[in-house]
């Protein structure tokens with residue numbers, strides 16, 4: 489291994505950019521070492537949100553919970569979320585993500601994918617409350633799931649990565665302007681997974 493090769497992933501605690509252009513996605517595998525999946529499942533007040541499709545109410549294909557430091561209300565996929573206060577465990581994880589990213593977060597969205605049928609469709613986290621070039625830290629626990637990016641204009645530009653227990657992914661720079669991301673359904677036998685995205689709402 490060439491220690492001076494910048495292409496190495498996680499060299500000296502740094503990370504190679506997973507995106508080829510128009511944004512920055514940093515990946516830190518096995519970043520959070522404590523096994524907290526069960527605790528997160530049990531302590532979180534999960535909600536089943538619904539969306540309206542052609543006038544029909546449909547369940548989101550996942551459960552969610554919204555955490556915040558104060559009363560920031562956040563509209564996500566048309567749902568108004570009133571935050572719950574951070575638990576000590578979430579504060580620990582948040583602090584670790586803040587140290588690694590060099591940014592402060594005041595809110596967290598938790599998504600609970602109960603099995604391979606649960607998913608999140610293509611979107612950007614580009615709500616105006618997040619500011620121009622948001623830094624978003626994503627921490628995953630439980631079963632492995634595929635996480636995909638596709639460029640909004642260059643149809644050939646796609647990036648795919650498996651997110652495993654304890655992995656940290658940081659999206660920053662122009663990422664939300666130019667790229668969509670998703671967690672597709674899978675027919676593979678798949679256990680449950682929790683993802684936390686830490687954000688700063690100004």
Ligand SMILES: O=C(O)CCC(=O)C(=O)O
Nearest residue numbers: 597599613635671683685
């Ligand atoms: O579950 C994930 O890895 C991604 C979640 C996500 O994109 C979001 O919460 O906006």
Ligand SMILES: [Fe+2]
Nearest residue numbers: 611612613669
């Ligand atoms: Fe997202």
